[in-house]
Amino acid sequence: MLKKQHWAIPITLVFLLMGILFSLQFQAQNRISSELSMQKTENLIAMVRDLSEKRQKLASEIVDLNGNLRTQMKSVQDESELFISLNEELTKIQTVTGANTLEGPGLEILIDKQMPILYVDIIHIVNELWASGAEAIAINDYRITQDTSIFYAENEQNMSITVDNNNLTYPIIIKAIGDPNNLDKGLTMPGGIMDNLSLYRAYPIISKVDLLTIKGRNRSFMYYFLNEYKPAEKPADTASPALKT
Amino acid sequence: MWVLPVFGLLIGIVLGSTLTFQIPLIYVKYMSIAVLASLDSVFGGIRSVLEERFDGTVLLSGFFTNALLAALLAYLGDRLGVDLYYAAVFAFGVRLFQNLAAIRHKLLLQYRSKKNRQLR
Structure with a gap:
């Protein structure tokens, strides 16, 4: 019994330290497998290839989206230009008719x-x-x-x-x-x-x-007989081949 | 009889996994060789217990100095451009298996003698 006690304590101590070392080493090893700098070269090459492909795709997407954005901006600009010119036109017409x-x-x-x-x-x-x-x-x-x-x-x-x-x-x-x-x-x-x-x-x-x-005039223009003149459309082209036949 | 050491091992594992301290990745290699060395010491200790020539001081000093020296030598080898790491792995590996074999032999002998005693 005394003999047992004699060796049990140092062995237990050593086992305890072993346990600590083991689990620390386990953790470290796990981290290594997820660390980039510790990866195998072939894996790294595959990863680089994958990522660069992805990057290319994303870059082309960026180009597409930029194009979209540009066209949208342009249409907005056109709209606002149209609005401005219509406003100018309105002011001119109001000046002529005396509305403003x-x-x-x-x-x-x-x-x-x-x-x-x-x-x-x-x-x-x-x-x-x-x-x-x-x-x-x-x-x-x-x-x-x-x-x-x-x-x-x-x-x-x-x-x-x-x-x-x-x-x-x-x-x-x-x-x-x-x-x-x-x-x-x-x-x-x-x-x-x-x-x-x-x-x-x-x-x-x-x-x-x-x-x-x-001041602008306070009467409004009233038209009962007026219609805007629209030139009659030319006879359709389908008539001429009919004449030929 | 072996309850206390096993209990110690379990406590150690739990303690180690709850520790937030992390070994820098550059030293993981030396850490692994230290672990191997300490493993060898532990099996050596078990063997000496079975052979009834156990010495606590020898075990503890062996445990620490072996681990530290192994790590230090591996580090030195890296600095010097000599792969002492493999030498340490080889040495401790061989000793580990020798210890294991001795333990197995001893346990078998004990088992047989016990059986013989019972038979008689």
């Missing part, structure tokens, strides 16, 4: 009640303004557009000038956007409309303004 409020340098002509002025004179002034390069004209905030009529209306007491059947109240203010100097010269040139009016002792007051605003 405009601003710019121009001329203001003030006509007082004392001045003996007829509707014809107003027409002459407007015509002269158009001729001298006015881009937009309004009389007492009635915008002059393609269908504007300038006429007169009378009742028992007095006669008044009308624009689109609206009686003008004095003072009549004609606003015109354009080059102020050109517009002024057009009106005041010798033998021009101002000269003519002075014969009747009418002296409208002309003033150049740096920034005029002209």
